[in-house]
Amino acid sequence: MTHRQVMEALSGLLLGLFVAVLSSTVVSNALPHILTDLHGGQSAYTWVITATLLTLTASTPIWGKLSDLASKKLLLQIALAIYIASSALAGLSQNTGELIACRALQGIGAGGVTALAQICLAAMVPPRERGRYSGYFGAVFALATIGGPLIGGVIVDTSWLGWRWCFYVGIPFALAAILVVQRTLKLPVVRRTVRIDYLGALAITGAVSLLMIWITLAGKNYAWLSWQTAAMVGGGLLLGALAVVIERRAAEPIIPPDLFRYRTVALAALASVLVGVGMYGATTFLSQYFQLARAKSPTMAGLMTLPMILGLALASTVAGRLITRYGKWKAYLVCGTLLLAIGFGLLGTARADTDYGLLSVYMAITGIGLGLTMQNLVLAVQNTVPRNELGAASSVVTFFRTMGGAMGVSALGALMTNKVGHYLAENLAAAHIPAGRAVAGGGIPDLHKLPAQVVPLVTDAFGHGVGMVFLCAAPFALLAFVTVLFIRETALKTDQQG
Template sequence: MTHRQVLKALSGLLIGLFVAVLSSTVVSNALPTILTELHGGESAYTWVITAALLSMTASTPLWGKLSDLVSKKLLVQAAMGIYVVSSALAGLSQNTGELIACRVLQGVGAGGVIALGQICLAAMVPPRERGRYSGYFGAVFALATIGGPLIGGVIVDTDWLGWRWCFYVGIPFAVIAVLVLQRTLKLPEQTVRKPRIDYLGALLITASVSLLMIWISLAGKNYAWLSWPSALMVGGGLALAVLFVAAERRAAEPIVPLDLFRHRTVALASVASALVGIGMYGATTFLGQYFQLARGKTPTQAGLLTLPMILGLALASTVAGRLITRYGKWKAYLVAGTVLLTVGLALLGTARDHTSYGALALFMAVTGVGLGLTSQNLVLAVQNTVPRHELGAASSVVTFFRTMGGAMGVSALGALLGNRVAHYLAENLAAAHVRPAGGAALGGGEIPDLHRLPAPIVPLVTDAFGHGVGTVFLVAAPFALVAAAVVVFIREVPLRTVQDAPAERTAEPVAG
C-alpha cells in the first residue's frame, strides 16, 4: 500500500479515535459545572472519569481477542455504535448515578475504538513503517485532547446549549466515522472463527479492579485505612485477581493470554504502561480542576490554558514517529519520554494558586513531550515482538494496563485530592479565624462554585485547591520514575520491515 492508500484506509479510524478520546476530555473542564447542577461531590468527580476508564480497561483485552477471531472492521463499527447509544443516554442523565452508569457503557465503546485502531494499523503496515503512522495517531489523540476541553468549556459557557451537549456533540462524528470506515477500510482477509468469549475472565478482572478502586475512593473518609472494611476489600480484590489468573490459565480463548508475558518486552512494556497511565490520566483529569477551582477560570479558559501540554504531546508524538520510521530505533524515545514525564510531574507538583502561568506552561510542555514520546511507542515495541496472529491480543494488553493504571491512579489521586483540599481548607479557615455560613457545604465534599462563595472565603478555597492539586502531581511523579527504570530493561529489537517476518518465538527471560 502506498502512503496515500494507507492514509485513506486510516481516515475512518482516525475520526473514530478523535471521537473516543473526545468522550473523556470533553467533560474534564465541564465536570465542575455538571456536578454542581447534579449535586455531586469530589468522589463523583473522580468516578465520572474512572467509570469510563474502568470499563475501557475491562473491555480492551476482550476487543483485542475478538479481533484475532472475527472481522476487525465489523468490530470497530460495533464499538462506534455502542459509543453513539451511550452518549445519547449520558446526555439524558438526571443524577450522578445515571451519569456514571452511562459512562461505563461509553468506556466500553471508546475502549474498542482505541484498541482496534492500533490493531488495524498493525494489520496493514509493517513495524518499520508503523512509527510514522503511530505519530498520526498521537497527533489526533492530541487534537482531541486539545479540542475536548475547549469544546466542553464553550458548551458549558453557552447558555442555550447546556452541559448535556458535551455528550451529544460526539454523536455526529461517530456516525461519520462508521460511514467512512465502511467505504475506506479494506483489511487483508483473515480466517474467521467462531469466537469463544472468556466471560469469566472479563467478570473477574472487572470485579477485582472495581473493588480495589472503591476501597481507594472511600478509605480514609468512610472508614480508616487500617480497618476491617479495608482488609476485606483489599483481600477480596487480590483474591479475585488470583482467580482471574487461574481462570486465564484454563480458558480456551483467554482475554489476556498469559503466555504473552513470557516475552520480556511484553511484560516490561505492560508494567511501564500502567505507570505511565497514572501520569497521563492524572494530568488530563486534574489540570482542568486546578485552573477552574484554584485560578477561578471559566471552563473555556481552562481548556486554553492547558494547550502547552497538549501541543508538546502532539509535536513529540509526530516527530518521534517519523524519526523511528527513518532510523528504525525506538528505545531512546521511551527512556527520554519517561524521564521527561517524571520531571514534568515533579515540576507541576510545585504548583500553587499563585504560580505564574509562564512556569506552569513550561511544566505542562515538558509533561506533554514525555507523554508523546512514551504512550504510542510502548505499543509499537510490543507489536514488533509478537507474531502477527497475536497482534490483537498483545496490543490490547498494553492498552489494558495503561487504562487500568490510569483508572486506579485517578481514583487514588482523586481520593488524595479530596483529603488534602479538606485539610488545607480547614487550616486556612482556622488561620483566618473565619467560620463561613456555607462552611457545612464546603466540608461536605461538594465541588464549590467560587462565584457564589463569600468574597473573604474565595482565596482560602483557591489556595486549598492549588496546594491540593500540586500534592497530587508530586505523588504521581515517582510512578513515572519507576516507569523510566522499567523501560531501561526493555531490549531493543530492530523494527521489522515486512509484515509477516517471524517474531521471537522463544520466550525471553523476564528481567528481575
C-alpha cells in the first residue's frame, strides 16, 4: 500500500480508536455528578470504570483470535455497532446497576475496536514503517483522553444537555467510523473454518472477574483474611489454572500458550500488566482529585490534566518517527517505564493544596512515560511473531494491559475508599464535627451542598487519599522498568513476511 492508501485506511481506524477511548474518558469528569444523580457511592464509581475494563479485557483475545480467522474489516464494524447500541442504552440508565451493565456491554465493543485497529495496522504496514503510524495511534489516544474529560465536563456543566449526553455523544463518531472503514479499509480475507475456544474464554473471564470482585470488596464488605477471600482467590486461581489446561489442548486457543515461547512476548505481557495498573489509575483518579480535592468544575478538571495528555501525545508521536528512522525501540521502553515510575512517585506527594505548577510537571513526566511505553510494547511483540499470529499476539498485549488496569483500578479504588474514610474521620474528629454531617453513607460528596466548615476537611481527605493511590502505583511502574530491561532488542522487519 502507498502512504496515501495507508493514511486513508488509517483515518477510519483512528476514528474508531477515538470512539473507543472516548467511551472511557468522557465519563471520568462527569461521574461524580452521574452518581450523585443515581445515588451511587465510591464502590459504584469504581465499578462504572472497572465493568468496562473487565469486559474489554475478557473480549480482547477473542476479537484477536477472530481476526486471524475472518474479515478484520467486518469484525471492526461489528465492534463499532456494539458500541453504538450499548452507548444508547447507557444513556437511558435509571440506576447504577443498569449503568454498570451497559458499561460492561460497551467494553465488549471498545475491546474489539482497540484490538482490531492495532491488528489492521499490523496487516497493512511492515514493522520498520509501523513506528510512525503507531505514533498517530498514540496521538489520537491522547486527543481522546484530552477531549473526553473536556467534552464530558462541558456536557455536565451545560444544563440543557445533562450527563446522559456523555454516552450519546460518541454515537455519531462511531457511525462515521463504520462508513469510513467500509470505504477505505481493503484487506485480504483469509477465512478458515475452525471452532472458537469459548470454554477457554469463559474460564479466563471467570478467573479475572473473581479476582477483581475480591479486590473491590475486600476490606470493606469482609476482612482481607476471611472465608470469602479464600473462596474468591482460590476460585480465581483454580479457574486460571483450568484456563491454561484448556488453552493447551484447544485446537485454536484464545490465548495460544505457544506465543509465550517468545521471550519478548512473555516479558511484554508482564510489563503490560504493570503499566496497565498505573495507566488506568492515572486517568481514573486524577479527575476525582481535581473535582473533590480542589473543588473544580468537571470542565476545569479536564483542562487541568492537559500537561499529562500533551506529554503523552508528544512523546508518542516523536518516538514513533524516531523508531521508523533509526529502527531502534528498546531505549524508549526503558526510558518510558522509568519516567512513569518517577511521575507516579512525584504525584504521590500531591495534596489538596499542592502548587499546580508542580503538579503540571509531575503530570507531564507521567504522560511522557506513558507515551513512550504503550504503543512500543505492542510494536515489540508484533515484530517478534509470524504474520499468521499477529492478531492473537497483538491482543495479548492489550489483554494483559487492560487486565492490569481493571485489577489496578479495583484495588486502588478500594485503597482510596479506605484512605479517604480514614483521613476524613481524623479531620472531623480533630474539628469536633459529627461524621454524619460530612458524607452520609460513604457516597460521592457534593461540595456545594456541604457545610462551609466541612468542605476543607473533605477536600484535604480526598487530596491525601489520591496521593496515596499514586504512591502505591509507583512500585508497579518500577517493576515494569526492571521487566523491559530484560527484553532483547531485535531489528525491526522491513516486510510483512515471517
